[in-house]
Amino acid sequence: MSPLAVVPVPRSLQPSPSGPFPLASAVVSGDPDSAATLRALVEARTGLALESAGDAASGGPSIDLRIDASADAEGGTAESYRLTVEAASVVVTGADAAGLFYGVQTLVQLIARDGDAWSLPAVRIDDAPRFAYRGVMLDVARHFQPVGTVKAYIDRAAGLKFNALHLHLTDDQGWRLELRSRPKLTEFASGTSVGGDPGGFYTAEQYREIVAYAASRHMIVVPEIDMPGHTHAVGLAYPELAEAPVLSTHITDVVEAFGGGMPTAGEPYEGMAVGFSSLRIHDEATYDFVADVFGELAALTPGPYLHLGGDEALGTAPEDFALFVERASTIIADLGKTPVAWHEAGAAAGLHPDTIGQYWGFTTPTDGMDEKTRAFVRRGAQVILSPADAIYLDMKYAPDARLGLTWANGPTSVERAYAWEPADIVPGVGEADILGVEAPMWTETVRDLSDIDELAFPRIAAAAEAAWSPPAADSDLRTWESFRTRVGGLGPLWTRLGIGFQASSEIPWASE
Numbered sequence: 001m002s003p004l005a006v007v008p009v010p011r012s013l014q015p016s017p018s019g020p021f022p023l024a025s026a027v028v029s030g031d032p033d034s035a036a037t038l039r040a041l042v043e044a045r046t047g048l049a050l051e052s053a054g055d056a057a058s059g060g061p062s063i064d065l066r067i068d069a070s071a072d073a074e075g076g077t078a079e080s081y082r083l084t085v086e087a088a089s090v091v092v093t094g095a096d097a098a099g100l101f102y103g104v105q106t107l108v109q110l111i112a113r114d115g116d117a118w119s120l121p122a123v124r125i126d127d128a129p130r131f132a133y134r135g136v137m138l139d140v141a142r143h144f145q146p147v148g149t150v151k152a153y154i155d156r157a158a159g160l161k162f163n164a165l166h167l168h169l170t171d172d173q174g175w176r177l178e179l180r181s182r183p184k185l186t187e188f189a190s191g192t193s194v195g196g197d198p199g200g201f202y203t204a205e206q207y208r209e210i211v212a213y214a215a216s217r218h219m220i221v222v223p224e225i226d227m228p229g230h231t232h233a234v235g236l237a238y239p240e241l242a243e244a245p246v247l248s249t250h251i252t253d254v255v256e257a258f259g260g261g262m263p264t265a266g267e268p269y270e271g272m273a274v275g276f277s278s279l280r281i282h283d284e285a286t287y288d289f290v291a292d293v294f295g296e297l298a299a300l301t302p303g304p305y306l307h308l309g310g311d312e313a314l315g316t317a318p319e320d321f322a323l324f325v326e327r328a329s330t331i332i333a334d335l336g337k338t339p340v341a342w343h344e345a346g347a348a349a350g351l352h353p354d355t356i357g358q359y360w361g362f363t364t365p366t367d368g369m370d371e372k373t374r375a376f377v378r379r380g381a382q383v384i385l386s387p388a389d390a391i392y393l394d395m396k397y398a399p400d401a402r403l404g405l406t407w408a409n410g411p412t413s414v415e416r417a418y419a420w421e422p423a424d425i426v427p428g429v430g431e432a433d434i435l436g437v438e439a440p441m442w443t444e445t446v447r448d449l450s451d452i453d454e455l456a457f458p459r460i461a462a463a464a465e466a467a468w469s470p471p472a473a474d475s476d477l478r479t480w481e482s483f484r485t486r487v488g489g490l491g492p493l494w495t496r497l498g499i500g501f502q503a504s505s506e507i508p509w510a511s512e
């Protein structure tokens with residue numbers, strides 16, 4: 001029998017000898033929020049409008065949705081759930097509201113079509129996440145994405161049990177969040193995207209709307225203000241804070257390959273080169289700016305993390321970079337938030353010791369990136385893993401792909417996105433040192449939701465399984481063969497949800 005199409009694969013999944021549960025006559029009872037989520041998803045998947053227990057003629061087989069902190073096998077692990085399907089009843093019990101939400105997502109993945117009838121296979125699932133932090137990142141700086149697109153991506157990610165949306169809000173190409181303390185940022189530096197495409201920004205109200213929408217899907221928002229490099233746009237608004245662009249041969253090479261012109265102080269940058277911009281490190285006005293920006297962002301963001309960037313600061317001298325990330329991370333910690341920084345910041349001796357590191361090197365580390373990552377752990381903090389040649393979702397699938405880049409070791413197949421183990425990436429960074437896994441989507445070549453879908457799906461499912469599921473050593477179903485079959489089984493659900501996934505030939509797509 002092929003495995004049930006559940007992704008990410010649960011900790012324990014046992015088919016039961018009972019017959020399938022018929023969906024059409026089912027009555028939903030219990031927790032109202034998850035009942036609403038289930039009814040909406042079942043309707044999208046099947047067209048059926050399930051009855052609620054309060055409805056008049058509710059005599060059918062029941063789907064009961066409960067929250068019980070003592071429910072799971074280990075006794076109430078955060079975000080865990082238990083799910084039992086038998087011929088006459090379905091019970092989903094979450095240890096908390098998030099766990100129940102994830103149980104509902106699993107239930108929807110299990111829905112099977114049998115001719116004109118819809119059913120759930122008899123099964124018992126006990127499930128809990130491997131890692132506490134399971135993230136997706138969306139770059140809204142290279143190409144601005146409207147609120148509706150961000151919400152759609154939240155829904156897609158939450159359905160795969162991701163619980164963090166990292167928003168890359170600023171870069172050389174644009175500043176995408178309106179701040180009362182620094183209004184010129186959006187007035188002068190938000191109008192364009194890569195390739196001359198339109199820009200845009202979120203008002204504080206729209207940012208709050210995104211945060212609230214994410215919270216309703218049990219996701220936090222991790223906002224990133226990338227500094228001290230990736231700051232050309234800051235110079236459009238506040239030229240006194242920015243150094244002149246550093247025009248290395250790397251910049252010339254990228255301009256030759258991709259166009260976009262050379263970066264010029266005071267002019268919007270619409271190309272794809274990186275590493276030419278820097279804030280002024282030895283000017284106190286810079287730290288007034290950093291304090292204003294993160295102070296306002298801290299007030300707008302209920303989640304615990306503020307990301308200060310710190311990657312590819314090639315236009316900043318190493319000792320200046322160290323000084324900058326030390327001060328920026330301390331400003332964030334003093335606001336009562338936990339700083340997050342890309343792995344380069346690990347090299348700074350005075351970095352705030354609570355700073356979470358985000359590794360974006362390859363599955364086999366190069367150029368000392370592993371040592372910079374271990375430095376976060378030595379200070380007592382944890383690490384988020386985003387290995388670029390596995391789960392950078394903006395890489396091309398194949399050399400002739402329409403969308404994507406290839407710098408991360410060439411194109412990334414679905415199998416390569418799947419075939420890696422978090423605890424084996426950075427020597428000395430083991431299970432307990434890993435806060436979680438995050439799959440970034442950079443948007444140099446990505447204009448809209450259909451581009452996002454095509455690049456993210458199905459590889460985002462591989463990242464979800466790395467973040468949520470037990471390691472391969474502990475699960476018979478953590479194999480490429482099982483994964484590709486389970487992902488293929490999700491094709492009809494994704495189609496019904498309007499997800500424009502890449503119909504990769506690596507996956508045996510099910511049809512209905």
Ligand code: ACM
Nearest residue numbers: 311312342360388
């Ligand atoms: C990165 O890809 N520069 C974090």
